[in-house]
Amino acid sequence: MIRKVVLIILVSFFLINMCQGLILAQGQEEATAQSQVQDEQQKEERLEQAIKYQNAKNVHFFADQGYTILFLILFLFLGLSAFLRHQVEKITRKRFWVIFLYSLIFILLAFIIGLPSSYYGFHLEQKFQLSNQNFGQWFGEQLKAILVLFIIGLIIIEGIYFALKKAPKTWWIYVSVVFVFFTVVLVNLAPILILPLFNVYTPLPQGEVRDRLISLSEKAGVEVEDIFQMDMSKQTKKVNAALTGIGNTKRIILGDNIINEFTPEEIEFVIAHEMGHNVLQHIWKVIALSSFISAIGFLIIHLSMGRIIHRFRKSLKIENMADIASLPLFLLIFSIFSLVTLPVIPTYSRHIERQADKFAMDMTRNPDVAVVAFEKLAYKNLSDPNPHPVIEFLLYDHPPISKRIKFAETYK
Numbered sequence: 001m002i003r004k005v006v007l008i009i010l011v012s013f014f015l016i017n018m019c020q021g022l023i024l025a026q027g028q029e030e031a032t033a034q035s036q037v038q039d040e041q042q043k044e045e046r047l048e049q050a051i052k053y054q055n056a057k058n059v060h061f062f063a064d065q066g067y068t069i070l071f072l073i074l075f076l077f078l079g080l081s082a083f084l085r086h087q088v089e090k091i092t093r094k095r096f097w098v099i100f101l102y103s104l105i106f107i108l109l110a111f112i113i114g115l116p117s118s119y120y121g122f123h124l125e126q127k128f129q130l131s132n133q134n135f136g137q138w139f140g141e142q143l144k145a146i147l148v149l150f151i152i153g154l155i156i157i158e159g160i161y162f163a164l165k166k167a168p169k170t171w172w173i174y175v176s177v178v179f180v181f182f183t184v185v186l187v188n189l190a191p192i193l194i195l196p197l198f199n200v201y202t203p204l205p206q207g208e209v210r211d212r213l214i215s216l217s218e219k220a221g222v223e224v225e226d227i228f229q230m231d232m233s234k235q236t237k238k239v240n241a242a243l244t245g246i247g248n249t250k251r252i253i254l255g256d257n258i259i260n261e262f263t264p265e266e267i268e269f270v271i272a273h274e275m276g277h278n279v280l281q282h283i284w285k286v287i288a289l290s291s292f293i294s295a296i297g298f299l300i301i302h303l304s305m306g307r308i309i310h311r312f313r314k315s316l317k318i319e320n321m322a323d324i325a326s327l328p329l330f331l332l333i334f335s336i337f338s339l340v341t342l343p344v345i346p347t348y349s350r351h352i353e354r355q356a357d358k359f360a361m362d363m364t365r366n367p368d369v370a371v372v373a374f375e376k377l378a379y380k381n382l383s384d385p386n387p388h389p390v391i392e393f394l395l396y397d398h399p400p401i402s403k404r405i406k407f408a409e410t411y412k
């Protein structure tokens, strides 16, 4: 829910995290991992768990969407949004500060209303023994996240409502253009400003893994990426790798569990996959697609918001589009639009993930290693290897593991 509060931020964070969840995962069960993977009975139990876990997560996702939309509708149609703006105006009449205070209170309120849903997400991680956090650690991170959200959200909201006031007919064009720049800046700064708030990043030490990486880069004909390891085990037993940042902050990040528990060959495959994202310019392509979709979203808001405000003026008590009390309506329309366009980015994402897998296979040419790596990923991350096709279509930003394994096995 909290992410829904400023939906636009969600898109930005999506970009940052697009390559996370990516690749390989492994937990903390130390040296026994290898034998566990091979143990058929345990494998079957694990598969049952994975299906239960993924089903629960899917239900939670859609319930959370409904919950967010319901909150926004109630907040609007009970006149609470206009009431809040009215109260803020008693403190200050300056437009900038009215917007600032309203947004601050609204984000905080949405955070509190959304806590049960966020907590349920954490509860699921604990229930399926994927989390390494206790409640206090988890809640501390939620507070940090809301601070980041305050800063980014306030900048975005002030910007949008400035445009709505100054250019009521063309605001959506300006906002769409600025949004692209803002996203690029945010994706660029995230690895140095935002991500370190939650984890410690250290350069990958000298050793076999680093040596393999260097020869891999030469083979791929790309410059050596900065590679960092992060203390991901602080939060989760899941394991992950990612390509984050753009320009001078571009780097491959490996979770500590991968480094501790994957064989150097498997790590090489992971890195080759991330390099594929870099060589094929995937982050830029996703930024372009997200920007295009957001621009359509802003246009739809432009075409519909004024009419809705007029049609329901008695219950909404919103003066016009530039009235900050229209913020929940702005988010409501964007939420519904995001639901309608839900499959677009995951579908494109699965496409580029297949490309990165192919790149990694071309580089490493070792299907056996890839298959084991994928199996470990599914095992440790409780991935459902064969989700329902509709769920895959709507939510999966990576091909299901069964398809990735099949691809590796049939790779020639």
Ligand SMILES: [Zn+2]
Pocket: 019, 022, 023, 273, 274, 277, 353, 356
């Ligand atoms: Zn990937």
